[in-house]
Amino acid sequence: MYEMLTGPFFWISMLVFWIGLLVRAILYIRGLDWQLDRVAYRAHPKIGAKFALRSIGFWLLPFGTQGWKKQPYMTVAFFLFHVGAVLVPLFLIAHNIFLENKIGFSLFTMDQGVADFLTWAVILGTILLILRRIALPEVRILTTAYDYMILVISVAPFITGLIARYHIGDYHFWLMVHIFCGELLLILTPFTKLSHIILFFMSRAQLGMDYGIKRGGMKGEGMAW
């Protein structure tokens, strides 16, 4: 079983994830239509790029936009969740040792204490996001079972990773469960809302270009977001 998960399934999940996201990005760009979207993407590349970057950059900054400032609870929950969700899988020592053994390649690694902290933050963030979904009527009306499923799929590798990390119960069993959850997340990403991992950048860049090229960017007055 362990061989299966760390052998073929590992490769399949990696390929599906990276190629899947790449394909989603390409399809997104190919599906843009200057006339239907009413944004002259090609005609004004400089201002377009500038506003695309602003639109992404400010939203990646905690409290960087009016939207984040207006919703402090959401901002805290979002960043608690996302900082770890993005950084831990990439820069965890254990992951990079695994990679090094597998393909002889690894990335910069983060301190184990930091990784533990960020992983707990992911779990706390998830709890806050779930509480918000239950408590606020304006979020409840939007929430579907699918949203909870995405949250569960996302947080599962973090919970199981921690269980393995602290050697709670049968280490080998929990490590296998962890790897299974991790690979499941990677495989499902391009086909679900989790595709936002790349489409967030596409969508934000698009709206940035929209404001930059068409809706006032050329008036020389920056959009505050």
Add this chain to the structure above:
Amino acid sequence: MPEGTLCNRKPIQTEADLKRLLSDTGGKEYYRQMKELDIDSDALWNTIQKTCKSRIRTWLEICAHCGMCADSCFIYLVNDRDPTQVPAYKIQSTLGEVIKRKGRVNNAFMHMAMETAWAKCTCCNRCGMYCPHGIDMGVMFGYLRGLLYSQGFVPWELKIGAGMHRVYRAQMDVTEEDWVETCEWMVSENEEELPGLSIPVDKENADILYTVNAREVKHYPEDLAEAAILFHIAGENWTVTSKGWEQTSLAMFAGDWEACKLQVNGVYDAMERLKPKRMIGTECGHAHRATVVEGPYWAGRKDGLPPVKCMHYVEWVAEALRTGKLKIDPAKRIKEPVTIQDSCNYIRNHGLKDITREIVSYIVEPGYFVDMTPNREHNYCCGGGGGFNGISLYRHQRNRALMTKRDQIMSTGASLVIAPCHNCWDAIRDLEEEYKIGIRWSFLKPLLIKMVEIPEHLLPTE
């Protein structure tokens, strides 16, 4: 009944069609027929497949259902935070649902979608600024309106409005002759006080081509006179055009994209024929949005720009005050608490927020200007945007929506509201009528006329 005689999927093409629809007072019969109108699901799905591309599909797919857009929508707030007014909910339950069902929706659904698209959203685009993914519900409601229009589900007044543009190339039944006569009439009314005042028609190579809103011609011709007087005082070399003089587009509110294209092409033809250095439009927000911001795309202009440089009236006023072409008598500046309405269509959606403040700095005595909260690109819609003002079927909902602006104005303590936009101006007039909060409201032109210094050489010689 597949299609009614009044309510159907065909746009209005002739004056006779238009008259017939107009004679159905209040759209009574029109809305009765709408109850029986069938949906052409194949055509609907076909259109969606051709026109709903990655931008909107991605928005619908990745929406995190996080509700961060809720508080950004004034209609949600003013309806006591009714969860069914959350922007993401409104769009997912209409456009999202039509797509999910591949166009197989029924008449009751289309009625619900129509009410959502025209009575629960003014396409103010505020929510798009507050969504972490950059999902702009205003853009999507605009798109949904187009789909609904193509199936005949559009409020009566907007079907007429779009028809007006198709028949008269204006939002009202104002013909070319009516327009030119009104120009002449306004000159003759005012030339005694200002000898030499003129409204040049079809002058080539002028510095400014001025375009208007047909309502001014039909209902407030003095607005046109004021524009002429201010251009005259400023010494501008300007003109109007006999054809393509109308800047507005009710077709845009209706989602009739073909009529939008016909309308702007007329204005662009005038630009190409008269070759002015630039075009300046009247104090109207949606007209600017239609002709300057969105129009180039309807007309298929790849650079996204109109044929000549176009400015909103506020840009010209700021420039004229800055360069001293218009001089304000300091004694006559506004000396009462005053605020300004930021029109979504050229403030949030065309970056002119600082320009209007610059004008204020010239015409208001320091200390009297109070900004609304929120303001500039974060300002709330006047409450009547996107066609909401004109739809009698949704008057009740519109009046509720006006409460946002009412409360914003009241908390500034202003007694005068400057509203350089026809839609906003109407909404503020209506909110005063409805709620009687004791304010006055004004376009810029009449205010400027009262305080501008007229150079000696322009005055009549006794």
